[in-house]
Structures are given as C-alpha cells and as structure tokens.
Amino acid sequence: MKQKDFKKVVILGSTGSIGISTLKVIARYSEQFKIVGLTAYNNIDILLRQVKNFQPRYVAVPRAGQAKLKAGLNGFLVKILDVNCDLPELVSRREVDIVVIGMRGSEALIPFLSAVRAGKTVAPANKEALVVAGDLLMKEAQKHGAKIIPVDSEQSAIFQCLEGRPHKEIKRVYLTASGGALRKVPQRKFAELTVKEVLNHPRWRMGKKITVDSALLMNKGFEVIEAKRLFQLDVNQIEVVLHPEAIIHSMVGFKDGSVLAQLGVTDMRLPIQYALTYPRRLPTGLKDLNFFELKSLTFERPDIKKFPALSLCLEVAKADGTLPSVLNAADEVAVEAFLDLQISFSRIYPLVEKVVRRHKNCRHPQLNDIRNADLWAREETKRLLN
Numbered sequence: 001m002k003q004k005d006f007k008k009v010v011i012l013g014s015t016g017s018i019g020i021s022t023l024k025v026i027a028r029y030s031e032q033f034k035i036v037g038l039t040a041y042n043n044i045d046i047l048l049r050q051v052k053n054f055q056p057r058y059v060a061v062p063r064a065g066q067a068k069l070k071a072g073l074n075g076f077l078v079k080i081l082d083v084n085c086d087l088p089e090l091v092s093r094r095e096v097d098i099v100v101i102g103m104r105g106s107e108a109l110i111p112f113l114s115a116v117r118a119g120k121t122v123a124p125a126n127k128e129a130l131v132v133a134g135d136l137l138m139k140e141a142q143k144h145g146a147k148i149i150p151v152d153s154e155q156s157a158i159f160q161c162l163e164g165r166p167h168k169e170i171k172r173v174y175l176t177a178s179g180g181a182l183r184k185v186p187q188r189k190f191a192e193l194t195v196k197e198v199l200n201h202p203r204w205r206m207g208k209k210i211t212v213d214s215a216l217l218m219n220k221g222f223e224v225i226e227a228k229r230l231f232q233l234d235v236n237q238i239e240v241v242l243h244p245e246a247i248i249h250s251m252v253g254f255k256d257g258s259v260l261a262q263l264g265v266t267d268m269r270l271p272i273q274y275a276l277t278y279p280r281r282l283p284t285g286l287k288d289l290n291f292f293e294l295k296s297l298t299f300e301r302p303d304i305k306k307f308p309a310l311s312l313c314l315e316v317a318k319a320d321g322t323l324p325s326v327l328n329a330a331d332e333v334a335v336e337a338f339l340d341l342q343i344s345f346s347r348i349y350p351l352v353e354k355v356v357r358r359h360k361n362c363r364h365p366q367l368n369d370i371r372n373a374d375l376w377a378r379e380e381t382k383r384l385l386n
C-alpha cells in the first residue's frame, strides 16, 4: 500500500482506556492506518511502549515528563511537543486525517475545536468538550466540512441507527444506561462507599473519572447533553432507560412507531473501529452476541430520587448556556476530590448542585464565556470543598 493510502491518525490520550483500545484496533488493521501522533499526561512508560510499537512522528506530554520521555526513547526519532499548548497545532497538521479524542476532561475542547476548524474527521470519545461547547463544535464542523463520528458507545449507537435518515423523522432517542456500580446499593450506604466499590462497574472497564460519573448517573446526564448537541435534539426527545445487561447501546424511535436499536458486546473497540473505518464494517475479532445465552434483555425507569444527578443534568440541558460548562467543571473537581479521598462519595452531588445553583447563566455564550464559567466553577467548587 502506498504511503498516501494510509489513513493517518492522531490519538489524544493514547495512554488511557480509550487510547489503548484504539491502538488495538489500529494494530489489527495496520495496513490501513498509520499513527502520526500520540499524547499522554502521566503515563510516560506506557507512551514509550506505544512509541516503539507504532513509531509516531509526534508525541506530546507535559513539560515535566519530557526528560523521562527523551531518556527512554533510545534513539527513536520523534518530535516531542507540549501537551498543554501544542495539541491545536498537532491535530491541524496537513498529514492528519483522523483525530481520536480519548483524553479526558474539558481540556479537550481547544484541540477538538482546532481539529474541526482544520476540516478533519474527528472521533470523540471525550464527552466533556461536547457537553460544554457542543453547539459551537457542531457549527464549526459544518462550516469547515469536518466530520464528527462519535465513539462514546451510546452516541455511536444513535449515529448508527440514524444513518441516512432525515432528522425530521426522529420521534425519540432512548439512551440506555447499565445503571453503574450502585444500582443495587441502597442510598443510605453511599456515605461509606470506598473508591474501590464505586469503581467496580459491572459492565465496562473505563477510566476512573467516567466510572465514578457512571455510579452517580451523572455520566448518563452528560450523555443527554452530548446527544442533544450531536443530533440536534430537544431534551424532551431523549429518554434514559436503565438496561442492566448493557447489550443495547441505545435506540432511536421514528415517527412511524418503528424503533431501531444497536446491539453488541460491551467492548469499546466496536464503536472505535466503526468511527475509524466508517462507513465500512470490518471484523473486530470480538465475540458475537449469543441470544440463547443472553435469554432476556430488561429495562427499568431510572430512580431519580436515588440518583438526582440525572435530573440536574436534564435541567441544565434545558437551560443550556454556560450552565453545562459549570456542571462539568464542578463535577471534575468534586470527583477528583473523591478519588483523592478528600470527600465521601455522598458529597459529590450536593457540591456540584450547589455550584450549579449559584451560577448566573449566560444563555448565548461565546467561547470566552464558556471558559470563564469553567474557571469560575472550578474555583467555587474548591472554595466549597475547603
């Protein structure tokens, strides 16, 4: 295959759960993809192994990690960039075709925006950027001819069910939720939960932040906002359905009463590969679904008394403006405080709610308003923490 026939890929956050799964897909189809850039934050050792296996041209890490990276490169020719300021330049490079956004947090917003402005195909697993500034990202993508093909499994399922169908035919989107680690744990026990218990997700192995958000159903609330942005839906068109088996990744109901669902094993390589090879479907090497083993698929209404984060997210999704940015930033700070053992699990939601209620919403924000709201919410949450 000639060099120009390869699809050239940058993975932001290659050392995380999404990044590692993306590299597994790329290794399987090494004759179709070439890695141009990889980025990491703390895990320099994992990055070094990836550099040796995939030989990217560029890697980005924080300045503090660059000496260790250089020392471990052992003669490999790689240009080292600063992850805190060079990502916009990396994703916009001429040779890049696809940008996979597997880094966590709202820091992904600026490189995401640069990638769409450069007209790239963007495959976001990251949801924070879409939550805080999805409208802007979608508008800019349209303006610059960039494609956004979601990787988050629920959004990928909706994308797959919708393919080629006019927006006006959509009646409702059913966003499925496995229910996280605490579906069967009584709320009175929330204050005593250990980090290990909260991270014990029954269906998915993911990074710590998203796993804590899943336990709170905050993650599902973020996905409502994400789906609203990606598919231009009204919040009332999105219904969250608990589906503990996590086999149906989401469904779309159409005006004629038909409902299409996307089903598959719980492995992120499936939506990642679909985004990379879109519109083709190629073997993933994953197990097929066995309906006779599954026997039944069940559905429940989410318990919003036990998981009030979901209703808060719906409220924020309706109000929109700078509130999603505040919700996301407060949640990032509060979840980190829980993971650092500063607060109990039961304090995360009240903290986030308090910050959201204190914010004076700017209904039609520019990028600067969104970023200022993010900074304000981080400060306010830290202040309340102390």
Ligand SMILES: NC(=O)c1ccc[n+]([C@@H]2O[C@H](COP(=O)([O-])OP(=O)(O)OC[C@H]3O[C@@H](n4cnc5c(N)ncnc54)[C@H](OP(=O)(O)O)[C@@H]3O)[C@@H](O)[C@H]2O)c1
Pocket: 012, 013, 014, 015, 016, 017, 018, 019, 039, 040, 041, 042, 043, 044, 083, 101, 102, 103, 104, 105, 107, 125, 126, 127, 128, 151, 152, 153, 204, 205, 206, 207, 208, 209, 210, 268
């Ligand atoms: N995991 C899943 O199955 C899944 C599913 C759907 C959506 N998502 C979304 O995908 C994103 C990543 O999730 P994950 O589970 O893969 O998280 P993760 O395992 O924690 O990985 C996060 C990645 O981001 C890097 N990173 C952390 N802080 C950064 C910063 N300030 N600047 C640049 N890079 C930074 C990390 O680098 P180091 O490891 O080197 O520190 C790592 O490569 C999140 O937005 C999540 O909500 C994940």
